[in-house]
Structure formats: C-alpha cells, structure tokens
Amino acid sequence: MTVVTLGPEGTYSHRAAQAIGDDIDFRQSVTAIVDAVASGEYDRGIIPIENSIEGSVTESLDAIAEYEIAIVSEVVTPINHALLAQGEDFETIASHSQALAQCRSYLEETYPDATLEAVASTAQSVEYAREDPSMAGIAHPDNAGDGIEVIADDIQERSSNATRFFAVAPAADRSPGGGKTSIVAYPDVDYPGLLLELLEPFADRNINLTRLESRPSGERLGDYVFHIDIEAGLYESRTEEALADLEKLAENGWVRRLGSYDTQHVVE
Numbered sequence: 001m002t003v004v005t006l007g008p009e010g011t012y013s014h015r016a017a018q019a020i021g022d023d024i025d026f027r028q029s030v031t032a033i034v035d036a037v038a039s040g041e042y043d044r045g046i047i048p049i050e051n052s053i054e055g056s057v058t059e060s061l062d063a064i065a066e067y068e069i070a071i072v073s074e075v076v077t078p079i080n081h082a083l084l085a086q087g088e089d090f091e092t093i094a095s096h097s098q099a100l101a102q103c104r105s106y107l108e109e110t111y112p113d114a115t116l117e118a119v120a121s122t123a124q125s126v127e128y129a130r131e132d133p134s135m136a137g138i139a140h141p142d143n144a145g146d147g148i149e150v151i152a153d154d155i156q157e158r159s160s161n162a163t164r165f166f167a168v169a170p171a172a173d174r175s176p177g178g179g180k181t182s183i184v185a186y187p188d189v190d191y192p193g194l195l196l197e198l199l200e201p202f203a204d205r206n207i208n209l210t211r212l213e214s215r216p217s218g219e220r221l222g223d224y225v226f227h228i229d230i231e232a233g234l235y236e237s238r239t240e241e242a243l244a245d246l247e248k249l250a251e252n253g254w255v256r257r258l259g260s261y262d263t264q265h266v267v268e
C-alpha cells in the first residue's frame with residue numbers, strides 16, 4: 001500500500017500514517033496530498049482533520065469537499081509537543097499553525113518576546129532549527145538528535161491533546177462498511193429553520209452526530225457547506241433513508257457521501 005502524508009519525516013501525520021502502510025512519501029500541504037490520491041498516484045493519503053484543543057484543520061475540510069475521494073479510515077493519536085532547538089539562544093519559534101495554537105499559553109508565559117512563525121509542518125520547523133541556532137521548533141520529542149535537543153516537553157495547553165486523521169483513498173475504494181460515515185452537504189438555499197431540517201433526518205432515526213461543521217461555500221458571504229459525521233454506516237437502511245431525506249432538502253445543491261469507516265487508536 002502506497003501512502004502519502006505531510007512531510008518531512010517525523011510529523012504527527014507521518015506517525016499516524018504508519019498505522020496505514022509502510023511505503024510512505026511526503027508532500028508539503030494537505031491539498032497536495034488529497035490531489036495526489038484523487039489522481040490515483042497513491043493508494044492512501046493521511047491528513048489531519050481535527051484537534052481536541054484547536055478544532056478543525058480547515059484546509060483538510062475544504063480539500064475533502066472539493067476532490068473526488070473516499071474516506072476509508074480514521075486514526076486518532078495523542079499529541080505531545082516538545083520545544084526543540086540547538087540550545088537556549090533562539091529568537092524565533094516556528095511550527096505548524098495548529099501546534100503553535102495548541103501551545104499558546106506556554107509560549108506567551110515562557111517566551112513572551114519570541115517571534116512566532118507558522119511553517120508547513122512540525123517536523124519542518126525542526127529542520128529549520130537544525131540549520132539555524134536562532135530558531136526553535138515545536139514537534140514530537142522524537143525529532144530531537146543530530147544537533148537538536150528537547151528544551152521543554154509536554155508544552156501543549158492540556159495533557160489530553162488528541163488529533164483525528166483521515167485516511168483518504170481514490171473514490172473507487174469507497175466502502176459502505178464501518179461504524180462512522182462522513183457526509184458533505186451543500187443545500188444552496190437559505191431560509192429560517194434550514195439547519196434544523198437538515199438534522200431531523202438523523203434525529204428521527206436515532207443516528208448520533210459526532211461532528212457538524214460549516215465551511216464557507218466560497219460562493220457568497222453567509223453561504224455554507226456542511227460537514228456531517230454520523231455514528232452509523234452507509235450499509236444501514238436507516239442511513240440510506242436519512243440521506244434520501246437530506247438529498248431532498250439539498251436538491252438545489254448537492255450531497256456527497258465520503259464513505260464509511262472504523263476508528264483506529266494509535267497510542268504512541
């Protein structure tokens with residue numbers, strides 16, 4: 001199985017990808033990963049979707065709504081951020097924007113004068129720190145070594161920091177089997193009570209929602225695409241019935257079934 005994820009080696013996405021396959025390549029952005037899978041270049045792509053502290057990775061939500069792909073698995077991993085540098089003499093602290101946000105209080109209290117810089121990934125920030133003593137990175141502590149030491153460990157806001165990743169696959173691999181399903185709906189209408197109506201098909205059939213997120217459609221201000229995750233598989237008749245109702249409500253727009261999947265927990 002060929003897998004593509006956010007690089008370089010040592011990112012949290014890379015750690016999650018190891019649960020899916022051994023033959024792993026890297027890209028610099030989530031959109032580039034989803035693009036490479038949609039075009040059939042790789043069997044699987046691993047992208048971060050949501051963090052327990054910082055919330056959604058919006059680039060990932062937009063990419064799965066835009067490309068013809070399937071979601072075939074969900075990987076949940078704990079996140080343990082370390083501050084990594086050549087020594088204490090740094091002025092700039094770089095990392096992935098999510099990691100900087102997850103460590104906001106620690107950074108404000110301990111390094112109020114440091115310049116914060118968002119870069120493509122956590123492991124990328126360590127590569128920069130390895131080249132430049134004035135830079136520190138934030139990443140998993142396993143990225144230390146080769147001139148880089150752990151200045152501080154466990155620097156995230158709360159100790160329970162977990163991230164959900166999706167394994168995306170070419171659309172032909174979409175499966176109806178699994179305990180969860182992801183759907184994207186664009187109703188392309190606007191009236192009082194619309195959101196209530198969109199949720200009723202699930203409530204009426206006792207289908208639990210695990211996430212509901214709105215993203216701007218890009219068409220006009222106040223117009224949204226809804227990402228809905230449910231605790232039911234596409235193989236279940238209640239899911240089919242709920243989606244038929246949802247499709248009726250969104251007949252002006254579209255409903256995309258991204259697929260059903262199970263969750264894997266990666267402990268380290």
Ligand SMILES: O=C(O)C(=O)Cc1ccccc1
Nearest residue numbers: 011012013096098099121122
């Ligand atoms: O940059 C990384 O290591 C990623 O995989 C993205 C990310 C960043 C912070 C928390 C979880 C995932």
